[in-house]
Amino acid sequence: MDTPERNQIGTPKAKFEDSPVFNYINSLSPIKPVKSVHITQTFSSLSFASLPSVFTSPHVSAHKESRFLRRHNTSDPSKPESTLASGNKVSANEDAAQLYINSEELREDCVPGVSTGEDSVEPSSEHSKFVIELPRNLKYDCGSPDCDPTRCGTEAHCELEVADLSAPLVPYVQKTSEEGSSNDEGHLQIICQTVQRKEVTGCDWESLISDAADLLIFDSPNGTEAFKGLMQNSLDPVTRFCTSLAPQLTQNDVNDEQNVQVLDIVGSGGQLETEDPSSQYGEASQLERTEQMEGHLNHCMVSSQSEKEDNKVETPMQFNCKPAVLNLQRGLRRRCLDFEMAGARRKSLDNVSNSSSNMLSQSDEKITTNDKQLVPMKPGGESSRCILPGIGLHLNALAKTSKDYKIIKCESLAYDRQLSLPNSTADIHSPTGGQGPGHESFSSASSERDMDVAENGVQLAHDASQEPAFLANEEFNQNSPKKKRRRFEHAGETESCKRCNCKKSKCLKLYCECFAAGVYCIEPCSCQECFNKPIHEDTVLATRKQIESRNPLAFAPKVIRSSDSVPELGEESSKTPASARHKRGCNCKKSSCLKKYCECYQGGVGCSISCRCEGCKNAFGRKDGSFIGTEAELDEEEAEACEKSVAEKHQQKIEIQKNEEQRPDSALPTTPLRLSRQMVSLPFSSKNKPPRSSVFSIGGSSSGLYTSQKLGKPNILRPESKFERHSQTVPEDEMPEILQGDGSPSTGVKTASPNSKRVCPPNSDFGPSPGRRTGRKLILQSIPSFPSLTPQH
């Protein structure tokens, strides 16, 4: 979509840098180096057009409204919205998802107005009412005890959010899954109420801010104090910086000091994130968290929205409209694009609604992931880069990777791209925190990250720090496209690293691997006239929608794993070793299904009845039903793998990876499958790129899936759908089945798909994590993500 905002993007940035204040700040803050970068990204992200309809799916809207209404309760009972609110409570997860979506929608709606530069904000659309500004929220999680117990609860995470449009400053506490946050809600509510009161009363922003400061918590103990210091003491370089920036940004628009303060907060948050590794994931995580925290959100939300609606007069909260502010906020959010995220979340939420607690915790983790992507992972300048590109579209897929799986290798690239994934992931992650000790490692980087994030904030931090560097290195190092590819292949080979070389498709067609995988193109890509970038988010989303409308499964994994899922196949399907089948089957004529031209082969699955290939010699299984030993072996291996404890699996994967690294020969993809498959030599060996896939498979989000699928054995990735997990809350180990049983949302999608043939749950492949999945499990995982888009259509 063409939003006016884009234009603004560049400007703000320049302003900041040019401004004396900026310089001053730079001199003061240690963060300098990162800052510049960070800011840039932020703006760029901001520039992104509002999310498309994706988020707007009808489903969401309904839920959203209900929630929003609630919010109003506090602020303005009289309003109709409030009425609604009273009515239903959606599960926290759902709410969160909805909120997220709404925010997106709101943006779109609001953006135009904003772009005009008008101060007055128009709630014109219903959406505006609901606007929640998760994205922009600055969130600092603090595990530190320092946090004010009363408000945050010792363990609870406090987050300060600024709504985009509504822009109220909403501090809310989040509970981390890990931490018992049973009490957190109470705290959160309190906080929210407090905020609301303030707003209502007179918008005592200062007090709010101070409160917020208290609330703000950094993951790192140190961070907390620092943050507080910032908030309270303008002396802090960061704070100063933010403060200084805010005025500039708002410039004319800003009338109230309050607004300025808000901005400051935001800005500080951003910077903080940048600097503080611990906070890296803050934004994304926050979003998710917010989503998860229904109750919290509701409470918090009330203030901002109610004010807007109630008062069209600009309240401090409304500063949203101001271009500068918007940009900032957006920037924060946009980093995490999510095509699928929204969908994924939705699904997950829907399913999981009940298990809010778990979800919440998970979400937190996931969020973290997002943050990573969004924020420069490392203080080091390089990290910033990674972030930029990434924001991840289809995080879903990646995100999906269950926490369970820890991937050894992650491809930083993928990671970046799919930032959004985390969101979805978050939902999905089992409460356990992914913990499974063993979670399988996926080969896919994204999955790893997700997992890491999910599992432990700490781990995440590590990964983030590491990964970014990794990415940066790769990106910088690679010169030619091909080289880049090769590198990726060799290095991680994970899907995450997908790169394309599109010249005419603008990376907006399925021809583009990146696009097909649901990830943004990044530096390694040698594509021309690429529109598959965060900057063109709107376009990308719109295109995706279009494609999905044409074929709901277009972004679903091509390889479906479980034989179960595909009864249609009948004998063959069951016969196939992998139990995985290509969604639609191939149509090879000259390659005999022995080359990667063949999608089945590429995916590491045998050809099935659905295939129209000629002279099929697919090593993984011929159309006629004959199988090759390798496949069988693979299956067995997979089964074994499943049996193994997660930990073991994880180790194995690691080992495998090592092995692979050591021996280039091994074709085995890094993906989790490898573990099981190690023994078998995959055809892929040629390039090492294992089936690309691996990485993303997680993707639950629709798009993300592809990769994994391609890999072929997608199983690995299967991250299984977090969604599924969430929904069922099934034990990690059991994930695979979940898919089957539940009727995961994904199914719905499947059915829709035109390709009725094998539509079965594309996701299935990934579904079960390597360990868990027995080999044949179906996985719907990916499906969920897709739906998001589809429904909207």
Place this chain on the structure above:
DNA sequence: GAGTTTGAAACT
């Protein structure tokens, strides 16, 4: 690295 082959995706 350039050119060819291949088959999916897109189009008609």
Place this chain on the structure above:
DNA sequence: CAGTTTCAAACTC
């Protein structure tokens, strides 16, 4: 739905 074209990956040299 089938046929054709377009496209980019996979492959070869």
